[in-house]
Amino acid sequence: MFTCRVIERIDELFDADDAVMQGLNTVIGSNHIEDSTGLDAALDIERLCDTLRQYTPITVLTGAGCSTASGIPDYRDFAGRWKQKPPMQYGEFMSHESARCRYWSRSMIGWVRFSSARPNPLHFALATLEQHDLIHSLITQNVDSLHSQAGQQQVIDLHGRLADVVCTTCGDLSPREMMQQRLYECNPDFARHIQSGATDILRTTADGDVLLDDLAGLDDFSIPPCSRCGGVLKPDVVFFGEAVPRERVSEAYAALESSAMLLVVGSSLMVYSGYRFCRAAVRSNIPVVIVNAGRTRADDVAEFKIEADLFRVFDAVIDRLDVA
Numbered sequence: 001m002f003t004c005r006v007i008e009r010i011d012e013l014f015d016a017d018d019a020v021m022q023g024l025n026t027v028i029g030s031n032h033i034e035d036s037t038g039l040d041a042a043l044d045i046e047r048l049c050d051t052l053r054q055y056t057p058i059t060v061l062t063g064a065g066c067s068t069a070s071g072i073p074d075y076r077d078f079a080g081r082w083k084q085k086p087p088m089q090y091g092e093f094m095s096h097e098s099a100r101c102r103y104w105s106r107s108m109i110g111w112v113r114f115s116s117a118r119p120n121p122l123h124f125a126l127a128t129l130e131q132h133d134l135i136h137s138l139i140t141q142n143v144d145s146l147h148s149q150a151g152q153q154q155v156i157d158l159h160g161r162l163a164d165v166v167c168t169t170c171g172d173l174s175p176r177e178m179m180q181q182r183l184y185e186c187n188p189d190f191a192r193h194i195q196s197g198a199t200d201i202l203r204t205t206a207d208g209d210v211l212l213d214d215l216a217g218l219d220d221f222s223i224p225p226c227s228r229c230g231g232v233l234k235p236d237v238v239f240f241g242e243a244v245p246r247e248r249v250s251e252a253y254a255a256l257e258s259s260a261m262l263l264v265v266g267s268s269l270m271v272y273s274g275y276r277f278c279r280a281a282v283r284s285n286i287p288v289v290i291v292n293a294g295r296t297r298a299d300d301v302a303e304f305k306i307e308a309d310l311f312r313v314f315d316a317v318i319d320r321l322d323v324a
């Protein structure tokens, strides 16, 4: 049975994850020692606050580093390298039923935890800066909707939202939660396995997928089609290898062009769809300021960069700007 084979794999997975996490902590630990902390950090934060006051309105570009404290892991380590297996490619998803089965079965497990993620203090800090007219738009590469949940008003979800499902034939949009119910109905054995909590220890990736090399029994897995036209359903997020919709890119460029500064928060900018806004800012003489816990692709073009814990930085910024 499918369910039994999945359960057998959990112990192996847990051991493997422990080893990965230990390796990761070593990297994180050594980087933190070199980060700007103490007196240097205080000076950096003073400079960041001065810059925020000077260059309004600001467009913010955020990445996975903003959501890690909400329980959604980042894809990349402090050097910008993959921490995990790269996520599903668009071409693979669209071309192969087996790839879609793999995606939806893992997503069915991952959604339980992903959908329960809540905004963390960093999301609320950025929403506070918007309320005080320092930020006028926020472009996010995250698909978790946590900025909106924190009350951020002007959000451009560059890579879409995992909370929505789109039909690749007729374009019909429907809630992901509804898809979860339909997946449960189509796969009752698998649903019982998830609802029993047996999959709780599996780790979720940044796009709501579950980190699991292979699920046995995928031949039995059933994916509901679009209820309007019978077409193939896909989460309404931009997959790796898929282009960001043109109008969304234009909206993001327009936001940037009406800004006095681009502030990058929690992104390694390794994906071109985010990095291009740094290039555009430089071309338009808009200063780029980066707050990230590791190396980014735009370090060499940044006006200045704070390489430190994001939460401590923005906690101090809110305190110093007296906008809480």
Ligand SMILES: [Zn+2]
Binding pocket: 167, 168, 169, 170, 171, 172, 226, 227, 228, 229, 230, 231
């Ligand atoms: Zn359809």
